[in-house]
Amino acid sequence: MQDIQQAMQNLLEQKVEAGNERGLQLAVYYQGELIVDAYAGIADQASGRAVDGDTLFPVFSTTKGIVATIIHLLAERGRLNYEMKIADIWPEFGVNGKSDTTIGHALYHTSGIPHMPAEIGIADISDWDKMCGEIARLTPQWPPGEHMEYHAITYGWILGEVARRIDGRPFSQILEEEICAPLGVKDMYVGLPEELDHRVAVLEEPGYVQPTGAVDVLQAIPAWICPLHAWMNTPAARRACVPASNGIMSARAAARHYAALLPGGIDGVQLLPDSRMKAATAPLRLKDDVPLPRGMGYVLGQEGDIMGGSLRIFGHGGYGGSIAFADPESGLAVGFTKNLYSPNDAGSTIMEELKKRVAGL
Secondary structure, eight states: OHHHHHHHHHHHHHHHHTTSOSEEEEEEEETTEEEEEEEEEEEETTTTEEOOTTOBEEEEGGGHHHHHHHHHHHHHTTSOOTTSBHHHHOGGGSOTTOTTOBHHHHHTTOSSOOSOOSSOOGGGGGOHHHHHHHHHTOOOSSOTTSOOOOOTTHHHHHHHHHHHHHHOSOHHHHHIIIIIHHHTOOSEESSOOGGGGGGBOOOBOTTOOOOOOOSSSOOSSOGGGOSHHHHHTSHHHHHSOOTTTOEEEOHHHHHHHHHTTSTTOBTTBOSSOHHHHHHHTOOEEOTTOOEESBOSSSEEOOTTOSSOSOTTOEEEEOTTSOEEEEETTTTEEEEEEESBOOTTOOHHHHHHHHHHHHHTO
């Protein structure tokens, strides 16, 4: 196993030296054992702070898979089911054509409200109650369940408020007590405590060009929150609880979460039984009944995907290239974090080399 650790460490260092990456982490569990815990590069160019294993990285939508796990935990405990209407839990949500929208629709991104509410600004994102109130008043763009379109940010408030209303605890507390604590994870946050700011990697996106276009159209990611890397470098963004898109964590934490969803779990902890994960990762089927690479809150593998080509692989990636996933067939669980957003990034190369070496174990 030492060979794969050293090989991946060398590769990460090479990609930093070549300029493909600035700072990055890779953590890999294989059949319950941590076989790679590698990191390289710079977390903050201004100070010269180096990346270490405890560096925290903003991972954007990689957090969506963790949101899904929380919903599935509540389902496993009998607190909800996927056919339950959101309005039965959250009455304010059942207006403007959403009375029949289910939790399953939200998990599969078929609820019809991928767009952010109008008349809000960047300061409103930190106000949980206001954002949930605005989300509840949205009108679907299509009948729920008819069409799948990625709910880039709204996903988190829809499902986060469902969890809060059923459970009673704020989303960040559920995350801490139901996922982090059982796994002994101390570096996974949606809503970062101020005292941990010094551990966060600064994001970079050289060459970013602000998109142009009509401002009066429905937008899943509004122009006023862009560039996303700059937003996530601010204290306000790090403190906010935006479960779809502002998670901050280490690669170790991300990989450990997915290792705990595989058969047998990790260190005696399996967050969900195999039967629940089979249901959670069932591919979406719309009217044509063709299976799509989308599970309930998780993205599934497909040909050419960085995770792999099997629909049994499940996980989620985030803006800029972070990703975390699990492969039940091989027993592999991976967390990958980074802070340089570039078209020349090394993520695919790193994953290809990792899979090649794991296949040889």
